[in-house]
Amino acid sequence: MFSKSIIKELTHIVGKDNIRIDKEDLICYSYDATNQKFLPDAVVFPQNASEISLILRMANNEGFSVVPRGAGSGFSGGSLPVEGGVVVSLERMNKILRIDTDNLIAEVEPGVVTGEFQWAVEDLGLFYPPDPSSLKFCTIGGNVAECAGGPRAVKYGVTKDYVLGLEIVLPTGEIINTGAQTLKGVVGYDLTRLMVGSEGTLGIVTKIILKLLPLPEATKTMLAVFSDMRDAAAAVSRIISSKIIPSTLEFMDKNSISCVDDYVSMGLPADVEALLLIEVDGVKELVENQAETIKKICLDNRAKEVRIAGDKKEVKKLWQIRRAISPALAKLKPNKINEDIVVPRSKIPDAIIGVREIAKKYNLTNANFGHAGDGNIHVNIMIDKSDKAESERAEKAVKEIFELILGLGGTISGEHGIGISKMPYIGMELSQSAIDAMKKIKQVLDPKGVLNPGKIFPRS
């Protein structure tokens, strides 16, 4: 509980309408998509960097913690106030400040919803590729903090590839600008890259300069159905080796598909082991050719059916299947342990077969889907938390899965971040010296540890 004087001062900074301390409001800022809850002491809705700066200075003086929050759609608990304190909600800093069609850049506030930004630039014939499945509700600030990526990463890269510069409030309250408004810029250390993916622990992002591309002229979307996962994997390798880089190459396994009601209603084959959702974009004629080539490759690799979307409605339907999976898995079991591991593309079948064996060994329900194009697979272990024994088995399985993935030359998180969910495992991938180097950076920027404490690094 905060003292009256702290509340008073916070109110003074953000204004009466932009602070909440009632239990009902605190509850609504206590969770994110990890489905875990930690109550903050207050929620504030600042309007600009100066207000955030004052809040952080105050936090350093008074010794309370500050947790930035976008839409609360994070999968690793980054926005959870695990030690209480103030949640700084960026929901109201949601303006697109400018879209510069001459220089192909845009400047936005962090609370802008990713999808809304994409539609705004597309209206002008421009393109902002990073497309996390949560794009309709997550914020660009959250994307920057997690370095979010999506299906298009295989061709276009992830959030970090589009961030040119940032305005950041440092944990000690200084407001700095990083990067430049130009495509090139090497003045000093690359603090932009350091901040992108720092999970809200090194600074609060208050403005973002983004790189844009011209909108591809045409896209073609298709769905290929396989009755053997190895066939699907072989098709993926053949597509890439035939020098086509699809803008999307998504993979879904049997258990994932079984959760999506729309799938059945689309009249697709019921007995299926794997689906590939593939999209190509570019110049119209090229796209048509590539789509045909891919279709042929899939059929050559024993696809049972390949369906090319004829119009926008069908494209939407095909994507709906993919986007619905993640939350719909709850139909299998109420709780989900969700790992977004990455392996080299060619190792995907080994990874999935290995994961399934581990799940079987521990008698667990498992569903896998994700970005086959870049080897980023969402491995889900579905459990019922109230079943203690099952939860314990799951914990062991997760550890074994990580060992398997690292053994295949992979990494334990491709896009969701460490937060609190993967904290116990960070030492499996990073050496102690690497962790120490990171902790030193945190220590220098945030000596009192006020910004988003209790994340990424386990307490030693």
Place this chain on the structure above:
Amino acid sequence: MRTLKQFTDEINKCVLCGTCRSVCPTFGVVNREPASARGKVALCGAFLNKEIGLSDGFIKQMNECVQCMACRTACPNDVNVPDIILAARAKIAKEKGLPFAKSFILKNILDSERLMPTAMKFASKLQGLLFKGVPEESGLHRRFSLPLIDERRLVPPLADRFFLEEQRARGKGEIASALPRNDITPNPELRTLNSKPRVGFFAGCLINYMLPNIGEASLKVLEKAGASVIIPYDQHCCGMPALGMGDVETAKSLVIKNLEAFEQYDMDYITTACATCGDGLKRRFKELLSDEGEDVRKRVERFAGKVRDITELLVNELRIQNSEFNRKSKIVNSKSEIVTYHDPCHLRRGQGIADVPREIIEISGAKLKEMSHPCRCCGLGGTFNITNYDFSMAINRDKAEDIKNTGADIVATACPGCIIQMKDGLHQLGADTKVVHVVELLASHLTSPLRGED
């Protein structure tokens, strides 16, 4: 009806993913989590876990929902957020009572005798009081607070004669085959002599009091489509406003009264031109009465099975799209105006009807031009707009702009509530787009013109 506690499993189905933030219109205006569907579910969960009580904050959030069902459609886990919220409202109403304004409306207007005499009493009481010095602008008159209407709202004038009253004045008994006027057959003869499909007409408050033209147009089109129309005068408010406020008992008693009114007649279908009434009659009241005796449940089931929205009745059952109707009714539309269509929440998401109203627009000879977000809620939200008029109009702003941007001459829809809301919103935006029900559009192009129209 299930209690909030009985929704525990439904609430636990929510994994707090946040998908519903992208569609929830109240969140769209406020931009803060408690106003979102996810926030509301979380609060209901916290209430059941006794982390909070029936506090003002809780009540406020439960009230701030327009029951548009967009969250439910978007939710990958099919969490029934709107019904969870209704159950919370029922709990609030039970423990705390209804706020004065709402209980006044319910007790005095919606839950008394029948629609017609009540309305007359009500109107005569308020007529002199509230109709004085009202500026009249472009057909919209600021009148008085009707059941679902904020008093600042610009509304169509109260009908000179309420729909049901007018129908009774034209006919003799309680059964009126509306057109032609003298073809009024008493009950038993109708049964034996008439082989046409018998359609009971459920008017609903808004059509009865304020937009009788929609009722007239419905009767005209039904007649041309070969139906015999039966209008039980004993009908009441459908009960949706009461249910929306959490007044479960009033809602139940209204449903029972309507059952009684309609069960007297032999009908093949019961139709309504109000999407909200239809959603209630077809679907929600079954859930509402699910804890009653088997007899009542069966009656509601039977009743609900006959209910069709007027648009689906016309296209799916009476098949007006076939050439015979076209030939008989000689649709003339030399203007071929551009029409855009707004999907009422209670039609599209509540009843899954999206194509047939569009088909009717095309049958009428008009050109359909879609707006960018036809399924976005207009913001009326039943009783929501009584207590939250400004909020409700803030939701409407996007809708009005979307309509204006199409450049259409007319926006058609299939719900009188949406019509009132969109008229108000477009008026505030200074747009002169006409707002009509699709059956009005169709009726206006039939060869014999409607009463009062040219």
